[in-house]
Amino acid sequence: MLTLYDYLPSGNGYKIRLLLSQLGMPFRLVEKDIQRGETRTPEFLAINANGRIPVLAWDDGRRLAESDAILFFLAEGTPFLPGDRFARAEVLQWMFFEQYSHEPYIAVARAWVHVYAKTVDSARLAEKREGGYQALGVMERHLAERRFFVAERYSIADIALYAYTHVADEGGFDLAGYPSVRAWLARVAAEPRYVPITQRVFS
């Protein structure tokens, strides 16, 4: 049985929960509360030296960190990752875009405002908002003529970008000016075996 070390409000963790649900793969969820420092204990650092969730663990001792690397591993050979070499690279392009140009702005603003609900320096938050809207603009232009990010089919590129985009409002982002992004969010949510971000029980 697979074990997923995770924190329910995490979009990065949700990516894995959503794909595992859509693949019909059962797993054991072990929750680690980031806010209580449970990913920085010696015990957890032995699981992931970088001190972050999600981590996927196998019964034979193998472990994998980094949400998008886990998605790629799980999706290989399934309809969630194109078989064509160039399309696969495009999927990775969007996943690296997500981790570098999207998550550090949209997810971090949401964490500050919604998850930790802590007092934030307004200049720092404004920087996060600016970077987030820039990423949303890139997505909007790409989706204006496409149904999904790569090869006109739902893939782990969509899962990676959906995770924090669909809760961007919790970070104070207004998607009113991004109609193509909103239409795409609805398409993703309509996919078979979709589960919401904080669902704890899987079947």
Added chain:
Amino acid sequence: MLTLYDYLPSGNGYKIRLLLSQLGMPFRLVEKDIQRGETRTPEFLAINANGRIPVLAWDDGRRLAESDAILFFLAEGTPFLPGDRFARAEVLQWMFFEQYSHEPYIAVARAWVHVYAKTVDSARLAEKREGGYQALGVMERHLAERRFFVAERYSIADIALYAYTHVADEGGFDLAGYPSVRAWLARVAAEPRYVPITQRVFS
């Protein structure tokens, strides 16, 4: 012939130049000066809507952005990417670590101090240094018992992490306390067909 849109001081661009050299693949280098805003022109935004180098372009019109996605595409089926599915996922794990937990600290500190040589808020720089040393600590512990990052052989995981680590001193990082990282840097620099970061001519 491949075309690489790039900026010579960029470690992200260097990753591609190094791998293309080691693969013996000729390419045309088109330099875009980030500091002059040459990656934010309408012309360049048509090449990459995210306004960043490197971008690899093919004569048939295909284009790929995001350094680590380009590395993955070029390395598939070569000795620079393991054939084993789990090892490939581990390579991706380290590349996502690089883009999320390493580059935003080590590369950005270097850009501020060395490339742009601009006046930087000391508190912001201290944050970058702290994050950078944390990433170096993760690398040091991993390399203490290994020659390379994945499967004991040189791969694109090493190229991705080498790019900014080997010039970390330009961002004010001191690697004295990271002997395993320094030994690994020397191993990478000794690989066949190695080229230095600012080399413009390739054969």
